[in-house]
Amino acid sequence: MKRIGVFLCHCGTNIAAVVDIPKVAEEIRKLPNVVLVAENKYCCSEPGQVDIVKAIKENNLDRVVVSSCSPRMHEGTFQNAIAQAGLNPYMMEMANIREHCSWVHAKEPEKATAKAIDLVKKAVFKVAKVQPLFEDYIPVTKKALVIGGGIAGIQTAIDIADCGFPVILVEKESTIGGRMAQLDKTFPTLDCSA
């Protein structure tokens, strides 16, 4: 038996003003393996995260769905939160009911609610199948290559080199300087450009 916890975020009024969250909660409670459905005004906030960590521990959850904004925005936030509760950070799915739902269907709250239910349901079904994933580690060669020796390449190379790392600066012409070396004076200060 899997133990899924679902956290429904209001995102202030961003989501909750359009999507009927209590209705979503009611539907999601009926799904297999779901042992907890909780709402929060801002899941990503400090107290929101503390609630998730507490809920995981108290309910012995082994995986989580966060129904909120785009994972591009807060996937890392929630991965960290569940890791704090002792879960593998990949034992989580996000349902994007903001960008994919409340924002784009702001004028059709009923349909938006139906879609939100589908999106969360999808995440619940998927999370039932996820497995812990582990990062791999690769070594890092402590040397940089800069291609192009104009003012951009020169500045980048000097900054990296000043931090103590070796840099290879490759310029296709026989001199560095790029366009700026061709200029006379440069705006806005009008000092020389060589």
Place this chain on the structure above:
Amino acid sequence: MVVAAQHPNITLLTYAEVEEVSGYIGNFEVKIKQKARYVDMKKCTGCGLCETKCPTKVASEYDLGLGKRPCIYKPFPQAVPNKPIIDAVNCKKLVEGKCGVCAKVCPTGAVNFEDKDEYITEKVGAIVMATGFDLFDYSKTYGEYGYGELPDVISGLHFERLANASGPTGGKIKRPSDHKIPETVVFIKCVGSRDDVKGKTYCSKACCMYTAKHAMQVLEKIPNSQAYVFYMDVRTPGKMYDEFYNRALNQGAQYLRGRVSKIFQQGDKLIVRGEDTIIGQQIEVAADMVVLATAMIPTHGSDKIAQVVGFSTDKDGWFTEAHPKLRPVETNTGGVYLSGSCQGPKDVPDTVAQASAAAIKVVALLSKDQMATNPRISVVDEAKCHGCLVCKGVCPYKAIDGKVVSERAHGHTIERTVASVNTGLCQGCGACTVACRSGALNLKGFTDEQILAEVDAACL
């Protein structure tokens, strides 16, 4: 420039090009071609004697053809490194076997006609692109400006060379046709920029400011001169920028809002015909020289180097950043960063800011001894893989290669090829998983089983 050349941590390879890049973030291997210079960098003292004696003079690329240079040359006197190369295309000795004057006069015997291209292989953890820009060639498209055939219609960069103290005229602004000092100079902005029909849709960003600079230079350097600027808009946001433009106005630059419809030669004047949309009238200016603020475009060969290094470019060929607001100096390829105007038109302050931003990203990477990779990457089920390597062809990150595995079957050991995913290169895009007909590839975190569960959820 000199700081970079003398920095103990910087190896400067000029007259060199990156030919091949393999590997992945933290672990690239690059092959660099050091083109033959024909001058031994160790022996040459940069005295420049050879340059004065070379009898073969050709148009100087650096001065955009406004001046001449010998075949053994430094592009400009302050070049870094301050040592010449031989232009193998025009050098008499290299082409016809005759001459060799430079080798005779060189006091250190640095000239070496036998020099060959060399290849260097280096391992690096990060790559920064800083290949810059070129200028839009208006001559092919803009007939109204004379198709590049009127000698005194020049680009802004030509103007810079004319105004530059180490340029072909020693800093005296003289027009190319007869070296007369031009008293009336017309500037035309947005040439090839902001033109979705014949040019580029974008604004080139630096030209409003450098045109104001050029107008001031004309007014300051040439007595009794007049500077007219045809413009669509004046775009000078930036610290002390609008003030700079106002200085040009106060010094007497005359700004005319409208486009130029025709430039033609009449005697020794260039007649610039255009519209002043503010007074709503056709106007004509009899000019001695016309300067076009031509659009910035990605540097010549930038598409090729983008392919070699392995990252994407946008519709205009500029290098694409990972996110326009939040990740402006990274590319979508791990370990490859963008610095300066290769990412889009920029002036020097923006370029330098971005260059330092790219550097800190690199330093953040190089400060680590090892780095964690995203585990949501593709895995091969070797039992199911037939070794067709269709996946290898579709992977945009060159992350898949074949490998040979040996296994026991029917009492024999057999060897067969299976696909193998490089965990450093794979970006988890998933393209291979749908291409694999035997279902041997799965993206961790997005496995077939997991996706089908989502489909079930939608259907049940």
